[in-house]
Amino acid sequence: MSAYQRVLSGVRPTGHIHLGNYLGAIRNWVKMAKNSKEQLFCIVDQHALTTAADSKNLSQNTRTIAAAYIACGIDPSESAIFAQSHVPAHTELSWYLNCFAPLGWLNRMTQFKDKAGKNKEGANLGLYAYPVLMAADILIYKATHVPVGEDQKQHVELARDLAGAFNNHANLKVFPLPEPIIEKNTARIMSLRDGLSKMSKSDLSDYSRIHLLDDPDIIALKIRKAKTDSDPIPGTIKELTDRPEASNLLGIYAALSDQSIETVCRNFEGQTFSSVKQELTDILISSLTPIREKMHYLLQNQDEIDKILYRGAKIANTLAEKNLREVREILGLIPRADQLGKL
Ligand code: AMP
Ligand code: TRP
Numbered sequence: 001m002s003a004y005q006r007v008l009s010g011v012r013p014t015g016h017i018h019l020g021n022y023l024g025a026i027r028n029w030v031k032m033a034k035n036s037k038e039q040l041f042c043i044v045d046q047h048a049l050t051t052a053a054d055s056k057n058l059s060q061n062t063r064t065i066a067a068a069y070i071a072c073g074i075d076p077s078e079s080a081i082f083a084q085s086h087v088p089a090h091t092e093l094s095w096y097l098n099c100f101a102p103l104g105w106l107n108r109m110t111q112f113k114d115k116a117g118k119n120k121e122g123a124n125l126g127l128y129a130y131p132v133l134m135a136a137d138i139l140i141y142k143a144t145h146v147p148v149g150e151d152q153k154q155h156v157e158l159a160r161d162l163a164g165a166f167n168n169h170a171n172l173k174v175f176p177l178p179e180p181i182i183e184k185n186t187a188r189i190m191s192l193r194d195g196l197s198k199m200s201k202s203d204l205s206d207y208s209r210i211h212l213l214d215d216p217d218i219i220a221l222k223i224r225k226a227k228t229d230s231d232p233i234p235g236t237i238k239e240l241t242d243r244p245e246a247s248n249l250l251g252i253y254a255a256l257s258d259q260s261i262e263t264v265c266r267n268f269e270g271q272t273f274s275s276v277k278q279e280l281t282d283i284l285i286s287s288l289t290p291i292r293e294k295m296h297y298l299l300q301n302q303d304e305i306d307k308i309l310y311r312g313a314k315i316a317n318t319l320a321e322k323n324l325r326e327v328r329e330i331l332g333l334i335p336r337a338d339q340l341g342k343l
């Protein structure tokens with residue numbers, strides 16, 4: 001029996017896909033996909049429009065994320081890989097869910113507060129409604145498990161609340177309550193320049209993150225420049241408490257070498273960061289080289305990526321349209337002509 005019924009997740013095609021996306025999210029998708037009945041991995045191109053729409057690069061960025069999914073080990077013959085905008089049911093369900101989403105719930109969303117910053121009045125409605133579209137991404141497939149990094153936990157919880165609100169209205173268990181799946185050790189990979197802020201696509205400095213497309217010499221340079229402290233590596237995690245940069249680098253090493261941080265601390269105990277950085281560089285290069293090479297191969301064969309996206313969208317549309325019909329009927333909308341008699 002599969003541990004997970006239906007797994008769904010997504011990444012925004014903005015900026016450079018990075019090590020935090022890989023360790024916090026995509027690597028876990030690959031593990032879960034092996035143990036689930038159905039898996040859908042979306043490139044959320046409509047979400048990308050909520051922050052500084054980059055129309056010139058959006059289609060290329062979308063293909064790059066698709067290439068990253070495949071290169072990281074998502075098998076397109078077993079999982080549906082598709083662009084959000086190719087499945088119009090997401091935005092339709094999102095409207096219906098908007099009508100069940102109290103403003104009070106949305107006002108609590110910390111990502112909106114971070115992204116809107118001080119200029120809340122100037123933020124666009126799409127950014128505000130972002131979590132509802134994300135809930136629709138999940139609920140339109142009746143997904144049960146959503147593997148994400150820590151920063152997305154609140155959004156998945158909102159999706160649960162919206163599922164509950166809709167189920168109450170229908171007096172039926174239409175949607176399962178989706179569960180966020182967060183891998184504790186890699187839930188929050190931090191910036192290489194500041195151990196207190198998250199590694200993020202929107203950080204202005206390329207040196208804050210490792211991109212999945214970085215060449216080995218760039219990786220080596222970024223790790224050489226990564227912020228550390230001057231104390232030697234301690235033998236226990238407890239002694240790492242006030243050393244965010246050290247914890248982050250050792251955490252990345254532990255994740256890539258499939259060891260616990262305890263073991264890594266014990267193995268490096270007493271050494272300085274220069275030797276740890278060398279080993280970290282080596283393991284980053286050996287882990288990321290096959291991914292980078294496969295991404296380059298796919299990006300040179302865009303037809304192949306597009307074929308995968310179209311196939312994924314076909315699977316996704318079939319599932320989504322069926323669930324949308326049910327929702328429309330519950331809401332009392334007149335069935336569309338093409339949906340008559342199909343429920
Ligand atoms: P985004 O880059 O915001 O589209 O994020 C895509 C996925 O990667 C989401 O599941 C995020 O939670 C995850 N993620 C992004 N940045 C990090 C990070 N620094 N550490 C761990 N997970 C992350
Ligand atoms: N909001 C997510 C992020 O920024 C991306 C996302 C959109 C997503 N829809 C989703 C993740 C549905 C999981 C499930 O990372």
